[in-house]
Amino acid sequence: MARKKIALIGAGNIGGTLAHLAALKGLGDIVLFDVVEGVPQGKALDLSQCGPVEGFDAKITGSNDYADIAGADVIIVTAGVARKPGMSRDDLLGINLKVMKAVGEGIKANAPDAFVICITNPLDAMVWALREFSGLPHNKVVGMAGVLDSARFSHFLADEFQVSVKDVTSFVLGGHGDTMVPVISYSTVSGIPVPDLIKMGRSTQDKIDAIVKRTRSGGGEIVGLLKTGSAYYAPATSGIAMAEAYLYDQKRVLPAAAYVDGQYGVNDLYVGVPVVIGAGGVEQIVEIALDDEAKANLTVSVDAVKELLEACKGIDSSL
Numbered sequence: 001m002a003r004k005k006i007a008l009i010g011a012g013n014i015g016g017t018l019a020h021l022a023a024l025k026g027l028g029d030i031v032l033f034d035v036v037e038g039v040p041q042g043k044a045l046d047l048s049q050c051g052p053v054e055g056f057d058a059k060i061t062g063s064n065d066y067a068d069i070a071g072a073d074v075i076i077v078t079a080g081v082a083r084k085p086g087m088s089r090d091d092l093l094g095i096n097l098k099v100m101k102a103v104g105e106g107i108k109a110n111a112p113d114a115f116v117i118c119i120t121n122p123l124d125a126m127v128w129a130l131r132e133f134s135g136l137p138h139n140k141v142v143g144m145a146g147v148l149d150s151a152r153f154s155h156f157l158a159d160e161f162q163v164s165v166k167d168v169t170s171f172v173l174g175g176h177g178d179t180m181v182p183v184i185s186y187s188t189v190s191g192i193p194v195p196d197l198i199k200m201g202r203s204t205q206d207k208i209d210a211i212v213k214r215t216r217s218g219g220g221e222i223v224g225l226l227k228t229g230s231a232y233y234a235p236a237t238s239g240i241a242m243a244e245a246y247l248y249d250q251k252r253v254l255p256a257a258a259y260v261d262g263q264y265g266v267n268d269l270y271v272g273v274p275v276v277i278g279a280g281g282v283e284q285i286v287e288i289a290l291d292d293e294a295k296a297n298l299t300v301s302v303d304a305v306k307e308l309l310e311a312c313k314g315i316d317s318s319l
């Protein structure tokens, strides 16, 4: 059987880390694509030279030509620019929308059968635009944010309860950003819900509230420390987990920005919900019962995503 092909659009911090992880995990041959000449080629060469040490045979190439992503099985998109001082949200939207247009058209022309994972921010709007521009079926285009957000939540919870991260399951819904909805009642340590752990005296509501707040601003905390960029190790790991779920038909239940039409009372929108990812792409949207507080928080989050989309439509009338 021929090796799988993984195309990474954007060879920046996350793109390079994705390539490293994909090679170490033997997911397939890798194409790193970027508009900047030399960077994808340089990173590909550097990464290829890990092969003899790590013992992987993956072919890693760098490219500035969309023709090289032809036949990709999985495409992970991190292309775009980050918000810089003085740049308004709409400026950023305008720039990254143009990037999504170029990427979407490149995918449509060269790899229409791929499973596409978008990571570029603002995530919920960009994944929606990428789907529109690529014309791929909704179940084959998904956004990565929830796996990262719940990993952050789980990390903080494991730390608080002094238990292994392996035993923590946490649950995050909604858009990626300040309005995300960490759901405490579905977050557990080996099946014991966090509210029960509070009752057992293992933590306090105040401490858990602080963890929820820290999770919501988890990206900003890292930007504040790094100063010159945003998180990339955990975002890349999270993207790879989604790629593996598809490539190995794992049917994993993961939070992702998926196309929702009817579920959770939301129509025609990409927003963070639990989904099943397998060989069919997004095979199911898992609709869980929410308490009133989570419902209200989800509404706020959905409204924020809708507002972003309206801004996108105002910028690009073809959307």
Ligand code: TXD
Pocket: 009, 010, 011, 012, 013, 014, 015, 033, 034, 035, 036, 039, 078, 079, 080, 081, 082, 098, 099, 102, 103, 118, 119, 120, 121, 122, 123, 144, 145, 148, 176, 219, 229, 230, 231, 232, 235
């Ligand atoms: O949870 C999440 N979804 C996120 C999202 C978590 C962390 C970071 N998140 C976002 O991912 C972040 O706000 C950015 O929008 C993306 C990528 O982050 P990264 O840290 O990798 O950014 P870099 O290092 O700036 O890399 C972006 C690359 C860079 O090499 C550019 O030259 C390239 O994108 N770029 C393009 N590539 C292809 N095509 C076009 N048009 C293009 N424009 C820029």
